[in-house]
Amino acid sequence: MYNNSFAKRTLLFFISIFFLYSCDKEYNSIGADxxxxxxxxxxxxxxxxxxxxxxxxPVDAINLPVNSLGIATNSSFGKTISHFATQVNLSTVSPSIGANAVIDSVYLSVPYFSTLKTTNADGSKTYELDSIYGGQAPIKLSVFESGFFMRDLDPSTNFQTSQPFFTDQNNTFDNAKIGSRLNNSSDASQNDAFVFSPKEIVQKSIASTGNVVLNRSVPAMRLRLNSNFFTSKILNAPAGKLAANDVFKEYFRGLYFKVETVPGSTGSLAMMNFKAGRITINYTEDLVTNGVTTRVSKSLDLNLTGNSVNLFEDTNxxxxxxxxxxxxxxxxxxxxxxxxxxxxxxxxxxxxxxxxxxxxxxxxxxxxxxxxxxxxxxxxxxxxxxxxxxxxxxxxxxxxxxxxxxxxxxxxxxxxxxxxxxxxxxxxxxxxxxxxxxxxxxxxxxxxxxxxxxxxxxxxxxxxxxxxxxxxxxxxxxxxxxxxxxxxxxxxxxxxxxxxxxxxxxxxxxxxxxxxxxxxxxx
Structure with missing residues (x-):
């Protein structure tokens, strides 16, 4: 499908060039005649x-197609820190969560813009990242539960127009964050020394035959999140809170991505499509069949869709x-x-x-x-x-x-x-x-x-x-x-x-x- 699409676009390119050349040639020929x-x-x-x-x-930055995250330093301008906030939606409303559900892991994943460069004999791939500035200079990245509700409609216009959210509102979101950061892994590359890595994502799973299977995917911001938080917030949610996304977005108001400087680092910045991101909750629960209880593995996805805003902090x-x-x-x-x-x-x-x-x-x-x-x-x-x-x-x-x-x-x-x-x-x-x-x-x-x-x-x-x-x-x-x-x-x-x-x-x-x-x- 990609190759066919690419061929069509390439054909359009050459047709366009021929069209422009022909028009110019015709214009000059007519003039000569x-x-x-x-x-x-x-x-x-x-x-x-x-x-x-x-x-x-300050400018309205609601629901941009692409958002920046990180730190950009320029000797003639100063430093710009890009934070981000987004609502979260259930991929399936009213999910069926069985008895004695226990979370195994929770991962947040947002793919980077990347290009496949090589594929090795063992199937491993090498990628080149697009729209990453500052290389591998680390930043401090913290993901929090957001306590700020992002309305769809603006109350100042009697709810007749969309609610604007401006680039200078970082303090509003920062002050409304709830609890400790969710990406609290002991691995510093997940938080205190985060980098935008071009490495492919490799996940191991066990097939029904007992063999280890490697699942490969494109480079992404992949963060392990706090299981206890999602046990309380999702698996043990009060009745009705997961029944519809309108209710869910009021109950779980989203995520706030806070960026800070790492001492000695100029920092780096990425352009990202957060709408393609998701949170995957992997858990096990009881399954009763003919009176026999077994443990089964299940997963539940939350999408990073809904309202979002880029928040800029200009310093120095x-x-x-x-x-x-x-x-x-x-x-x-x-x-x-x-x-x-x-x-x-x-x-x-x-x-x-x-x-x-x-x-x-x-x-x-x-x-x-x-x-x-x-x-x-x-x-x-x-x-x-x-x-x-x-x-x-x-x-x-x-x-x-x-x-x-x-x-x-x-x-x-x-x-x-x-x-x-x-x-x-x-x-x-x-x-x-x-x-x-x-x-x-x-x-x-x-x-x-x-x-x-x-x-x-x-x-x-x-x-x-x-x-x-x-x-x-x-x-x-x-x-x-x-x-x-x-x-x-x-x-x-x-x-x-x-x-x-x-x-x-x-x-x-x-x-x-x-x-x-x-x-x-x-x-």
């Missing part, structure tokens, strides 16, 4: 841009970053653009800051072949910190994608890499560990529309980090800023940041952000 081989000049024009910073602040924040994003130069633009996800910061971009320039281009008769914005990374300020793999440019005035995003049909087996003609992907130096150089975003159709239609609004553009280019929807800000009350949801997911060169006169000319236009002008 109409005007002759030598009646066009192919030229490049560079337009000044004004770009400046904007602080984002760099003063120069705060000063820049809180005091932008909206006239000339800033020296540097600080682009940080989560509850961080973004860039506001003004194209054609001069109305006279735009009017001159509109009356020139230019045919726009291509237009790009190229953002150069300030490597000195990044200083080896983890870099986001992609940036997203959108219409900030209306909080919608720009035309080039909507008109790009290209896809990829990894949806994060789709719409690659639109761009925003990180360009790196050559070599396995090459550092990032730049990001390029195509704005051809945005410029064509602006030039072709004199009544088109020259909207402000927003530039943010993105975790998934296929997620163009928006989340609500706790407090609206000067430009918007919303923030791209995919930018909330990814708390990483990058520092780009801006547009002020102090920026070296070869690094300064500019709009590059390639056009054809009839003679």
């Amino acid at each position: 109409l005007l002759g081989q030598n009646n066009f000049d192919f030229l490049q024009y560079t337009s000044d841009v004004v770009a400046y910073n904007q602080k984002v602040g 924040t760099v003063a120069s970053y705060l000063n820049t994003v809180n005091n932008p130069n909206t006239t000339e633009g800033d020296d540097n653009l600080y682009i940080k996800g989560g509850q961080g910061s973004m860039a506001v971009i003004n194209l054609f800051n001069s109305a006279a320039e735009l009017n001159r281009i509109r009356t020139s008769g230019w045919l726009i072949n291509e237009a790009n914005l190229i953002f150069h990374i300030d490597a000195n300020k990044m200083n080896g910190s983890d870099e986001p793999n992609r940036l997203y440019l959108y219409d900030l005035t209306h909080n919608i994608p720009i035309a080039d995003f909507n008109l790009d049909p290209t896809s990829s087996p990894n949806p994060k890499n789709s719409k690659f003609i639109f761009g925003g992907l990180l360009t790196k130096q050559e070599g396995a560990n090459g550092r990032g150089l730049s990001y390029k975003v195509r704005v051809t159709n945005q410029i064509r529309n602006l030039i072709k239609h004199s009544d088109s609004t020259n909207v402000k553009l927003g530039l943010v980090v993105t975790e998934n280019i296929a997620e163009p929807t928006f989340s609500k800000l706790r407090s609206a800023n000067a430009f918007t009350s919303k923030f791209p949801k995919a930018a909330v997911m990814n708390p990483l940041g990058t520092v780009l060169y801006g547009t002020s006169s102090r920026v070296p000319a070869d690094k300064r952000l500019k709009l590059q236009i390639y056009y054809t002008k009839p003679n």
Whole structure:
């Protein structure tokens, strides 16, 4: 099934490339037929841009498709700690739990994003993890029972809209946690020195023949949880508490994942799909058959579904970053653009800051072949910190994608890499560990529309980090800023940041952000 799906996506990719090539070829051929081989000049024009910073602040992080967990440290931003809270659902309501039920083990498992690299002769597999930052640097991870009830509907709107939960509410969840941590194993890799390991999960079981069977699964966050807690909470639950998930979610309000720094470690961070996670309770109970009692093994699953929220704690924040994003130069633009996800910061971009320039281009008769914005990374300020793999440019005035995003049909087996003609992907130096150089975003159709239609609004553009280019929807800000009350949801997911060169006169000319236009002008 995977290979068939992959083949379809690959075919779509080549069809898309052929389509775009054919359209471009047809456009140029028609132009040649109409005007002759030598009646066009192919030229490049560079337009000044004004770009400046904007602080984002707390944002609604309810039910994100992907969540971060761990610690991200950046020399230009500071430290971001990502906590997480989620409701829990019964996979089967009203489970039948027999007499004298005794738990053998309880495991929490959340798979990582990973790629299979090799399979050895003995069946063991080697994987490479995706979206893990900071490598094997340990963090302290504690999982608690949550005492905070996450409503579906917002009481402040008379229960007419969904309840928002914001990225700055970690203290609320931390103060509401109940009891001791549930991942209380004596093995420090389960809690006090947790790492995101790429090792496959291997479980042993005994077949009916008495042989040992190895069950293998993809790398995952796999934590052994306190059996006594789940005996009391689940196996010995009061009557009716397991009858329906609405009742169950009020009774067992979920889990709170708290992250702390390990002394001497910079920490690491993973992007994870917690909705794919589950808690498996393995237990034995009495089975009476014809008056004979035997012990049988059973299991019960709890799914990590229901409402969830990512909670960010920003510490050791760099003063120069705060000063820049809180005091932008909206006239000339800033020296540097600080682009940080989560509850961080973004860039506001003004194209054609001069109305006279735009009017001159509109009356020139230019045919726009291509237009790009190229953002150069300030490597000195990044200083080896983890870099986001992609940036997203959108219409900030209306909080919608720009035309080039909507008109790009290209896809990829990894949806994060789709719409690659639109761009925003990180360009790196050559070599396995090459550092990032730049990001390029195509704005051809945005410029064509602006030039072709004199009544088109020259909207402000927003530039943010993105975790998934296929997620163009928006989340609500706790407090609206000067430009918007919303923030791209995919930018909330990814708390990483990058520092780009801006547009002020102090920026070296070869690094300064500019709009590059390639056009054809009839003679």
